[in-house]
Amino acid sequence: xxxxxxxxxxxxxxxxxxxxxxxxxxxxxxxxxxxxxxxxxxxxxxxxxxxxxxxxxxxxxxxxxxxxxxxxxxxxxxxxxxxxxxxxxxxxxxxxxxxxxxxxxxxxxxxxxxxxxxxxxxxxxxxxxxxxxxxxxxxxxxxxxxxxxxxxxxxxxxxxxxxxxxxxxxxxxxxxxxxxxxxxxxxxxxxxxxxxxxxxxxxxxxxxxxxxxxxxxxxxxxxxxxxxxxxxxxxxxxxxxxxxxxxxxxxxxxxxxxxxxxxxxxxxxxxxxxxxxxxxxxxxxxxxxxxxxxxxxxxxxxxxxxxxxxxxxxxxxxxxxxxxxxxxxxxxxxxxxxxxxxx
Amino acid sequence: xxxxxxxxxxxxxxxxxxxxxxxxxxxxxxxxxxxxxxxxxxxxxxxxxxxxxxxxxxxxxxxxxxxxxxxxxxxxxxxxxxxxxxxxxxxxxxxxxxxxxxxxxxxxxxxxxxxxxxxxxxxxxxxxxxxxxxxxxxxxxxxxxxxxxxxxxxxxxxxxxxxxxxxxxxxxxxxxxxxxxxxxxxxxxxxxxxxxxxxxxxxxxxxxxxxxxxxxxxxxxxxxxxxxxxxxxxxxxxxxxxxxxxxxxxxxxxxxxxxxxxxxxxxxxxxxxxxxxxxxxxxxxxxxxxxxxxxxxxxxxxxxxxxxxxxxxxxxxxxxxxxxxxxxxxxxxxxxxxxxxxx
DNA sequence: TTGAAAGCGCTAACAC
DNA sequence: GTGTTAGCGCTTTCAA
Numbered sequence: 001x002x003x004x005x006x007x008x009x010x011x012x013x014x015x016x017x018x019x020x021x022x023x024x025x026x027x028x029x030x031x032x033x034x035x036x037x038x039x040x041x042x043x044x045x046x047x048x049x050x051x052x053x054x055x056x057x058x059x060x061x062x063x064x065x066x067x068x069x070x071x072x073x074x075x076x077x078x079x080x081x082x083x084x085x086x087x088x089x090x091x092x093x094x095x096x097x098x099x100x101x102x103x104x105x106x107x108x109x110x111x112x113x114x115x116x117x118x119x120x121x122x123x124x125x126x127x128x129x130x131x132x133x134x135x136x137x138x139x140x141x142x143x144x145x146x147x148x149x150x151x152x153x154x155x156x157x158x159x160x161x162x163x164x165x166x167x168x169x170x171x172x173x174x175x176x177x178x179x180x181x182x183x184x185x186x187x188x189x190x191x192x193x194x195x196x197x198x199x200x201x202x203x204x205x206x207x208x209x210x211x212x213x214x215x216x217x218x219x220x221x222x223x224x225x226x227x228x229x230x231x232x233x234x235x236x237x238x239x240x241x242x243x244x245x246x247x248x249x250x251x252x253x254x255x256x257x258x259x260x261x262x263x264x265x266x267x268x269x270x271x272x273x274x275x276x277x278x279x280x281x282x283x284x285x286x287x288x289x290x291x292x293x294x295x296x297x298x299x300x301x302x303x304x305x306x307x308x309x310x311x312x313x314x315x316x317x318x319x320x321x322x323x324x325x326x327x328x329x330x331x332x333x334x335x336x337x338x339x340x341x342x343x
Numbered sequence: 344x345x346x347x348x349x350x351x352x353x354x355x356x357x358x359x360x361x362x363x364x365x366x367x368x369x370x371x372x373x374x375x376x377x378x379x380x381x382x383x384x385x386x387x388x389x390x391x392x393x394x395x396x397x398x399x400x401x402x403x404x405x406x407x408x409x410x411x412x413x414x415x416x417x418x419x420x421x422x423x424x425x426x427x428x429x430x431x432x433x434x435x436x437x438x439x440x441x442x443x444x445x446x447x448x449x450x451x452x453x454x455x456x457x458x459x460x461x462x463x464x465x466x467x468x469x470x471x472x473x474x475x476x477x478x479x480x481x482x483x484x485x486x487x488x489x490x491x492x493x494x495x496x497x498x499x500x501x502x503x504x505x506x507x508x509x510x511x512x513x514x515x516x517x518x519x520x521x522x523x524x525x526x527x528x529x530x531x532x533x534x535x536x537x538x539x540x541x542x543x544x545x546x547x548x549x550x551x552x553x554x555x556x557x558x559x560x561x562x563x564x565x566x567x568x569x570x571x572x573x574x575x576x577x578x579x580x581x582x583x584x585x586x587x588x589x590x591x592x593x594x595x596x597x598x599x600x601x602x603x604x605x606x607x608x609x610x611x612x613x614x615x616x617x618x619x620x621x622x623x624x625x626x627x628x629x630x631x632x633x634x635x636x637x638x639x640x641x642x643x644x645x646x647x648x649x650x651x652x653x654x655x656x657x658x659x660x661x662x663x664x665x666x667x668x669x670x671x672x673x674x675x676x677x678x679x680x681x682x683x684x685x686x
Numbered sequence: 687t688t689g690a691a692a693g694c695g696c697t698a699a700c701a702c
Numbered sequence: 703g704t705g706t707t708a709g710c711g712c713t714t715t716c717a718a
Contacts, residue, residue, distance in 0.1 A: 013711055024689045029713060037687055059468035060412055061711035063403040064694050071446070081428050081630065089421075092449055101467050103414070103444050106435055124444050125402035232634060261634055268636060287424065291575060291604055293611060293636050356695055367705045372697060380703050404695030407710050693714080701706075 012053050021049035032057060063125070072314060073126035075105045075117060075135045079196055079230035080258045082286035083303060087132055087155070090307025098315060100127075110135045111198040118144040128152060128314045130307065134199045136166065151317040153310035156301075158200040164325035165317075167309045169301050171201050174331035175208025175255075178281050178299040181333055182251050183216040186342030187279060191224040191249035193238045193259050199230070205255050205283065224249055228259045232288075235259025239266035243278075250278065250342060257282035257289035260296045264338070275340035285334055294337035302329050355396050364392035375400060406468070415657060416469035418448045418460060418478045422539055422573035423601045425629035426646060430475055430498070433650025441658060443470075453478045454541040461487040471495060471657045473650070477542045479509065494660040496653035499644075501543040507668035508656045510649045514544050517674035518551025518598075521624050521642040524676055525594050526559040529685030530622060534567040534592035536581045536602050542573070548598050548626065567592055571602045575631075578602025582609035586621075593621065593685060600625035600632035603639045607681070618683035628677055637680035645672050 014032075018025040023042060030038050031046040038046075049055070063069045074091055076084055091102055103124050107113055111134070118141060121129055128151035135141055136154040142163045145152050154166025182190060192209060195202040213220050226241065228234035235254055242249055243266060254260035260282030264274055272278050274294055282289050285300035309327045316323045357375075361368045366385060373381050374389040381389075392398070406412045417434055419427055434445055446467050450456055454477065461484060464472055471494035478484055479497040485506045488495050497509025525533060535552060538545040556563050569584065571577035578597055585592055586609060597603035603625030607617055615621050617637055625632050628643035652670045659666045 011711090014713095015711080025711090026689060026713080027687090030688090033713090039687065042687085056462070056465045058407070058711050059466060060403050060406040061694090062713080064401070064407050064696085065711080065713040067694075069403060078432075085424050085428055088447070092447065099466075101446050101448070103446055104431070104435065105444070119399070122399045123402060123442075232630075265634065265636070287575075288631075288634065291608065291631065291635070293608070354695090357697095358695080368695090369697080369706080370704060373704085376697085382703065385703080401695050404710090405697075407712085408695080408697040410710070687718105689716100689718080691715090691717105694712085695710105697708105697710085699706100699708085702704080 011058070012055050014055075014057070016053055017046065017049045017055050020053060021045045068127045068318075069125045070100050071103050071124065071126045072100050072311070073103050073105045073121055073124055073129040074132070075107060075110075075121070075129055076132040077108070077110055077134060077196075078106050079199075080256055080284075080286070082258060082288045083230075083256070083284060086286065086303040087307045090304040091130055091311045093304070094308045094311035094315070100315070105129075107135065109198070110138055110141075114138050114140045117141050118148065118150075121145075121150065122148070126150075127318060130310045130314060131155060131166075133157065133201055134196075137200045151314055153313040155306055155310050156201070158204040160326070165313045165323050165327070167306045167313070167327040167329055169306065169329050169331055171204035172208040172211070174299045174301065175205035175283065176212045177208075177331065177333050178283065178297075179209040179212035179253055180215070181297070181335070182253060182279060182281055182339060183212060183218060185251075185279065185339055187251035188218055189221070189224070189247065189249045190218075190251045190253060191226070191242045192220070193226050193228045193235055193242075193252060193254045193263065195228055195230045195255040195259070197227055202255060209253060228255065230256050230258060232258045232262040232265075235262025236266045237262075239263035240269070243267060243270055243272060248272075248278075251339070252278065252280045254280065254282050257284045257286040257296060257298055260298070260338070261288050261292045264292055264294075264296065275338050279339040281339060289336075296338040297336045298334050300332045300334050305329060354401070355398050357398075357400070359396055360389065360392045360398050363396060364388045411470045411661075412468045413443050414446050414467065414469045415443050415654070416446050416448050416464055416467055416472040417475070418450060418453075418464075418472055419475040420451070420453055420477060420539075421449050422542075423599055423627075423629070425601060425631045426573075426599070426627060429629065429646040430650045433647040434473055434654045436647070437651045437654035437658070443658070448472075450478065452541070453481055453484075457481050457483045460484050461491065461493075464488075464493065465491070469493075470661060473653045473657060474498060476500065476544055477539075480543045494657055496656040498649055498653050499544070501547045503669070508660075508666050508670070510652045510656070510670040510672055512644050512649065512672050512674055514547035515551040515554070517642045517644065518548035518626065519555045520551075520674065520676050521626060521640075522552040522555035522596055523558070524640070524678070525596060525622060525624055525682060526555060526561060528594075528622065528682055530594035531561055532564070532567070532590065532592045533561075533594045533596060534569070534585045535563070536569050536571045536578055536585075536595060536597045536606065538571055538573045538598040538602070540570055545598060552596060571598065573599050573601060575601045575605040575608075578605025579609045580605075582606035583612070586610060586613055586615060591615075591621075594682070595621065595623045597623065597625050600627045600629040600639060600641055603641070603681070604631050604635045607635055607637075607639065618681050622682040624682060632679075639681040640679045641677050643675045643677050648672060
């Protein structure tokens, strides 16, 4: 294929439409934007001209003139694919039918690149941004955003610092519930696979676990607490180490479903049956936990719905509608087949 | 949260930078865009002013002036999440470090909305677009794109019609290989779960199956051929129907991995063991097939790499570099644990 | 109800 | 090397 590929003939502009309809460009603009004060007859003439010429407004010119791009950004890290997918689907779902497009802005490591994120947003010319964890918890990013006056919506931050709006989930309570569930089933030698240490959710969930252990009067064995990365592979690796111990745990609390399924795979590789010999629970209620075998018991975090809500928060800000500071979302224990009653 | 949220003080423009640096706006522009013919001393002055003012170019103004948005679109349907994720990651991977952003443009049903796709692209103001199947096969979309001179790259179309460029995979050969693999293992009563009927890949893969069956002298039983949708659920449903038959198949060819894993789940629900009592194979080599149990035998389609290549094709077009018409990618049989030798 | 003209912030063409 | 002057295509005063 040869390069030149000229951009075709000259583009049709609002001037052409105005000329053809015999009106001014301002009138065309009025019709296009549904503004009042145009006679119906004139409206029709303009619409005919638009159709006849197959006119499409130049979005960048519009953007320049009205100072908005009709683009929104989604900033996220990429640890768990299942989380990311739901997140994105939620945003897209809310955007359906709205005159806004989604620009995806994955950031390798928010912790390492926090100072570049806002520059990224400016250069992407987005009107606003949905911040997934851990960006939703990054003080530098938030402060800068407030500084330049760019609207945002925070997803599931672990602390607010009076920076709003956002949607929330009680990570601590959710983690407490799932840990309590495992403790209730008689497990005492329980391992924990934490998420990415740079995500504050990892600490929040750990806190929830600790509360449940304390309530049950059980001590957490530090030797059984490992760091993961929220990925399948990291769960696999951590579980393999755990299961190779002299005194392997009877249950594993993984801080998300990807890692739980990774742990499942590790158990299988060494011939340990779940849940017969080992119980495993996750966190999130991702697709991956539903299709695994056995299906993993988890605590549901409504990621899709939170993404929908957060996007709504953004759209409302654009519309000048007052928005609530915090939109809470509920977690829910989902009992499936990966936990067994002990003793 | 209250709405007004003023857009802050007036934005800093190139004029401010020029004034502060004591040069013309054009010179600032030159420095910013790394153009030659500027004295090093002047360059420094401009850079200092940029830093001091925390100046960020207005992307829409740039876009309007140079007639490019630095946005690229990705058009896809959403049947298989695992496919979509890999696709998107491939595009994003290629875009890393490039001054282009990705706008995701999911379309519910390409077949039903083909005529709206190009309008969508225009209104998204993208410079070019990566077309995933089935959009990459839609003649209307392609013709319109050629008509308005918008660069594109087709991913794995099943027929070219001289509309290039794109990346390709031999769906027929890949399907033939995986079917032959199952036939080689002695299976004769083989069911087929096809993909979405509106995707031409479904027919191409079917053709590959037929060739393998013909070569083995085996007839395809039409009663064992069911339509799926490329989703886990559709694979589950189809397999359940298959396994409820008086004479259930001994093997299932699913046209992608999501459906294969769905079939796996269906088998488990009725107590049929895979691969002991039933062999199942997929197509794609998606993440889902690797984490399932047993891990599913499949034929690899390098979706990620194809997305990378396609995006490269687009960037090269922007750069005016001549690009190859077709970039072929290879498939590869991946033997795992879901097929058993019969008899 | 409609239009003329002045931006929006940047780059391109052409001087100097 | 550097600056001047037009646009890019649309929306917005503000008149009429």
